[in-house]
Amino acid sequence: MKRFLLFAAVCTAGVLWAARVSLDGGTLIVPEPGGGARLDCRARNGEITFPFNPVKPGYAEVVLPRPLPLGIFRSARIAAKVRVPAGSPVRSMSLRLLDRNREVFQYVSKADFARGGEFEVVWQVKPEQFQLCWGGDANRVFDMPGSVLGFAFDFAGGAPASSLTLLALDIDTEAPPVRELPGDKALLPLYRFDRDELFRQRGGQGLIVQQPDGVLLKDIKGEFIITERRNELLPLRGRPAALILDAEVRQGELTAFAILRDAKGVPFTTPELRLQREGAPLQFDLGAILEEAVLPVKMDNIFFRNSAAANGKVLLKSAALRTVLPAAEALELEVETGTPVHVLRKGGEAALALRFTNRSEKAGNFVSTSFTRISTGPG
Structure with a gap:
């Protein structure tokens, strides 16, 4: 008897491994009465220098060109490696995060920058333990998912012209545990990304290349959307609790999310998560998202976004669903x-x-x- 196993699946824990983020620039804003000076600063040899003139005490803001998605997280360690000249007037640096309703949350890290040189400024972030918040829906609740908006630093006055140079940014987030749904659970294969599963471009800019070890998405600029090359999307079995995507970033700074549709055609969007260069699988929690969905649900589109200046490239290896199966669907025939x-x-x-x-x-x-x-x- 010969058996054909149609898919291979990969499972993962709820931790996203630390990754160095590539930044191509930022906007420096020094607030002043009646307005403020704005300066667009570009990266040179991987470094971004923000010059400022501390005639009197004040603070400056650094806004990234695009917010960096953090997804849904329980805690995060965000570390910025910076360089300042000797006698720097910088007294502290703050991290600014956005929630899904565009409310800004600020977290402070103090350090003695006066001696000059290179420093690693670290923020151990618990979303609810913020210093200040403002804007958005102003509910003072960090509504997930979150993203990095930028930084701020305050400085003493009466110093000569100075600068702060951002050398590197490392982000390590811990995802919350996947919500447990009642019922028997199974890990079911979804995609194996081989020649028997054809995918097509649904939108955006990029190319799809079939390879022996998976599907390579390349030349991604901005947003790239793919979908199954089928006339009718296949319904997923049971009530999906988690979507697990095994992918490896080859170039760029990429995030991913998916849209599913229920039996009434209502769309449900997963959180946007950052893909890892080390190839650690992503796990999207679907339990809360699909709570009101009418079964069965179907995969609609998968979105990839590249925030780097260089074209993005990612290898898709496999995808699986952690699913709650009703008794009838738990039968294997x-x-x-x-x-x-x-x-x-x-x-x-x-x-x-x-x-x-x-x-x-x-x-x-x-x-x-x-x-x-x-x-x-x-x-």
């Missing part, structure tokens, strides 16, 4: 054809006939079934 060409003989259609009997006292509906594993005869 095998069909043996007994023929070398892997088809049923005429008259053998009864091998596919299924009969369901409802022995409970409650009314019930039976949904259509699909086969995910086929056993064939010799050859």
Whole structure:
């Protein structure tokens, strides 16, 4: 008996490994009465220098060209490596994060910059333990997912012209545990990204290249959207609790998210998570997102966003669903054809006939079934 296993799946923990983020620039804003000076600063050899003139005490803001997605996180360690000249008037640096409603949250890290040189400024972030917040819906609650808006630093006055140079930025986030849904759970394969699964571009700018070890998305500028190359999207089994994507970034700074649709066509969007160069799989929590979805749900589109100046490139290896299965869907059925060409003989259609009997006292509906594993005869 020969069996064909249609997919391979990968599982992951809820931690996103530390990654160095590449930045191509930022805008320096020095607030002043009636307005403020703005200066666009570009990266040179991987470094971004922000010059300022501390005639009197004040502070400066650094706004990134695009917010850096953090996804849904329980805690984060964000470290900025900076360089300042000797006698620097900088007294402290603040990290500024955005929540999904564009409310700004500020976290402070103090250091003695007066001796000059290179420093690592570290923020151990618990979303609810902020110093200040403003803007957005002003509810003082960090509504996930979050992103990095930029930085701020305050300085003493009466000093000569100075500067602060950003050398590197490392981000390490810990995702919350996947929400547990009642019922038996199974890890089901979704995509194996091989030649039997064809994907097409749905929007944005990029190229899809099939490779022996997966699907390579390359030349990604800004946003790139892919979808299954099928006339009708296939419904997913059970109630998905988590989507697990195994992908490896080859170039750029990439994030990903997906849109699913329920039986009524209502869209549900996952959090936007950062893809890792080390290839650590991403886990998207679907439990809360699909709480109001009418089953079955279908995958609609997968979005990739590149925040770097260089074109993005990512290898998609596999995808799986952690799914709550109703009792009927938890059955595994095998069909043996007994023929070398892997088809049923005429008259053998009864091998596919299924009969369901409802022995409970409650009314019930039976949904259509699909086969995910086929056993064939010799050859």
